[in-house]
Amino acid sequence: MTLRNHTLYNKSNCVSKMPGKKKGKKGKKKKAMAGGEMADVCVKKLMKRYEQNCKDCNSVMPLDLKKTMKACIENCQILSKAILEASTVEQSDDPRVCLQPFIQTVREERYTYLKDLHVWNIPLVHKDMATLALLVEKGFYPLRLIDLMDCLIDSYSIKRLSESFMLCQTLTTLILDYNEFGDKGCEGVCHGLEKNRTILSLSMNYCALGVASGALLGHIIQTTVLRELYLDGNDLECDGAMELIKACVLQAEEESAARQEAARLKEQQEAERILAEQENRYGSYARTGVSDSEAGDRIGSAASSKGGDGPGASKGKKGKKKKGKKKKKKPAPPPEPGPWIHKLHLADNGIDGLGSSPHFAPVICMRLFKQLLLHSTCLEELDLEDNLIGDMGGQEIKEGLEKRKEADLPSVKVRTTHRMSSETFAAICKLGSGLKKKKKKKGKKKKK
Numbered sequence: 258m259t260l261r262n263h264t265l266y267n268k269s270n271c272v273s274k275m276p277g278k279k280k281g282k283k284g285k286k287k288k289a290m291a292g293g294e295m296a297d298v299c300v301k302k303l304m305k306r307y308e309q310n311c312k313d314c315n316s317v318m319p320l321d322l323k324k325t326m327k328a329c330i331e332n333c334q335i336l337s338k339a340i341l342e343a344s345t346v347e348q349s350d351d352p353r354v355c356l357q358p359f360i361q362t363v364r365e366e367r368y369t370y371l372k373d374l375h376v377w378n379i380p381l382v383h384k385d386m387a388t389l390a391l392l393v394e395k396g397f398y399p400l401r402l403i404d405l406m407d408c409l410i411d412s413y414s415i416k417r418l419s420e421s422f423m424l425c426q427t428l429t430t431l432i433l434d435y436n437e438f439g440d441k442g443c444e445g446v447c448h449g450l451e452k453n454r455t456i457l458s459l460s461m462n463y464c465a466l467g468v469a470s471g472a473l474l475g476h477i478i479q480t481t482v483l484r485e486l487y488l489d490g491n492d493l494e495c496d497g498a499m500e501l502i503k504a505c506v507l508q509a510e511e512e513s514a515a516r517q518e519a520a521r522l523k524e525q526q527e528a529e530r531i532l533a534e535q536e537n538r539y540g541s542y543a544r545t546g547v548s549d550s551e552a553g554d555r556i557g558s559a560a561s562s563k564g565g566d567g568p569g570a571s572k573g574k575k576g577k578k579k580k581g582k583k584k585k586k587k588p589a590p591p592p593e594p595g596p597w598i599h600k601l602h603l604a605d606n607g608i609d610g611l612g613s614s615p616h617f618a619p620v621i622c623m624r625l626f627k628q629l630l631l632h633s634t635c636l637e638e639l640d641l642e643d644n645l646i647g648d649m650g651g652q653e654i655k656e657g658l659e660k661r662k663e664a665d666l667p668s669v670k671v672r673t674t675h676r677m678s679s680e681t682f683a684a685i686c687k688l689g690s691g692l693k694k695k696k697k698k699k700g701k702k703k704k705k
Contacts, residue, residue: 296335300326303336303366310358310365317352320344335370343378356385360392369397375404386414393421393428400428407435412442419449422456430458434487437465440473447473450481454591459483462602463490471497479504482592485600489640493606495618499625501603504596506625509632598633602640604672609645623650630657630669638670638692651677651685658688 304326311318319341329336343354356376363371392398415438422428433446443466450456471493477483478501486501493501610616623646629636641654654673661669671689675682 295333297330297333299368299370300329300334300336303362303368304330306366307359307362310362311352311355314355314358315352316355316358317344319354337370338373338375339371340375340377341379342375354379356381357388360388363398364392367397369399371398372400373402373404374400375402375406376408377404377406379408381405381408381410381414383414383417386410386418390418390421393418394424396424396426400425402430402432403428404430404432405436406432410436410438410442412438412445415442416445416448419446422449423452425453426455428453428455430460431456432460433464434460434462435464436461437463439465440467440469443470443473447477450477450483454482454594457482457592458485458487458600460487461491462487466491466493466497468492468494468497468500471500475501475504478598479596481594484592484598484635486598487600487602488606489602489604491606493603493608495608495622498603498606498608499622502598502601502625502629505598505633506628508596509629509634512634513632597635599635600638601636602638603644604640605643607644608641610647611645619644619646619650620653622646623653627653627657630654630671631660631664634666636669637667639672639689640692641671641673643674645674645676648677648681651681655681655684655688658685662688 304323307318321340321342325338325340326336328334339359341354341356341359346353356379362368389403393400393403410433415433415436422431436442438445442464443461446459446461450459466488470491474486474488478486608619608622610619626639626641630639646654651673654671658669658671668691669689670692671685672692673682673685
């Protein structure tokens with residue numbers, strides 16, 4: 258074997274013995290955040306700091322939140338929704354889930370990616386509410402939703418949180434269900450909402466609100482951008498419900514009258530235009546003795562005989578349309594303040610003749626709701642379940658839905674009690690179908 262062949266032989270053996278590269282699965286692309294940091298690294302730091310703060314405060318991390326954080330780290334996703342729910346405690350000395358360590362962690366890590374904050378069944382004292390209020394007031398953390406359900410919040414604490422709404426420009430949804438702070442707490446919430454221009458949805462189900470809260474919330478609907486209101490399980494009664502929707506009804510009637518006037522003017526202008534065309538036609542016939550149709554035929558025949566550009570002439574080449582750049586859609590402008598309610602839930606509010614209201618109060622109240630159904634173009638949902646409005650009150654709701662359909666207004670979902678005549682109830686279900694019944698929270702009942 259020559260030296261050249263020996264060299265080639267060694268090279269071939271070396272190549273054959275080299276191990277091939279294994280084709281593994283491609284890893285997931287990591288998302289970089291605004292500051293250049295990866296999503297999984299950011300959430301890992303947040304989780305580590307949260308665990309340390311929980312140890313310092315003698316509390317525990319919620320199990321569901323811990324699982325969510327681990328899933329975000331594995332999938333390289335950012336944590337935008339946090340749910341803090343109380344865990345079961347066997348002994349009184351066992352550590353519990355607290356809000357303060359989580360808020361402290363968010364501020365220490367300057368975690369600005371949190372959008373929705375849910376706190377369920379965790380008692381919150383004034384110190385906790387003040388800590389949350391300071392986070393909202395900063396304006397650095399763009400929270401969109403705050404849900405504090407069954408947290409034993411009193412009227413003094415809710416007032417402190419509401420003061421932060423004046424400075425917050427991102428919050429759109431506020432849920433305060435099952436916190437029995439009463440009319441005084443509702444007054445504090447309304448005080449904070451007066452100068453807010455972002456909150457569109459407010460939920461205060463089973464908060465022990467009375468008749469006085471109806472007027473307070475009615476003023477807020479009139480002067481802010483609030484569009485959705487959920488007040489199931491309170492005691493507004495007939496007087497509170499009427500004060501709540503009074504401004505909405507007046508606004509709807511004014512807009513209905515304006516629409517009718519515009520339609521009348523349009524019909525009048527159309528009639529004047531037709532009359533003017535007829536007068537011009539008759540005037541030209543009286544002057545020339547030739548009708549418009551005959552004159553048109555003569556012009557058409559003359560044009561065709563000359564071979565001009567008549568109706569039957571061949572059309573020239575169409576110019577090519579230039580493709581323009583697609584215009585970017587402008588963001589929707591913020592809604593204007595005013596009494597335009599879209600969703601109103603008033604189930605189980607004592608709207609009947611059994612309380613302090615007169616015997617015919619439900620009928621008077623339902624007549625006001627009838628006007629709202631008849632004239633409002635923005636109303637989408639109306640829930641009056643578990644209110645004994647009677648057959649006469651049901652008739653008012655039915656008439657409002659029928660006239661709304663005749664006026665060709667957008668459909669609305671309506672739910673009422675079944676304690677009325679079967680024909681009236683069936684008509685309401687047919688005209689206002691689509692609203693499903695929500696399940697009440699277990700273990701919570703309305704106090705009577």
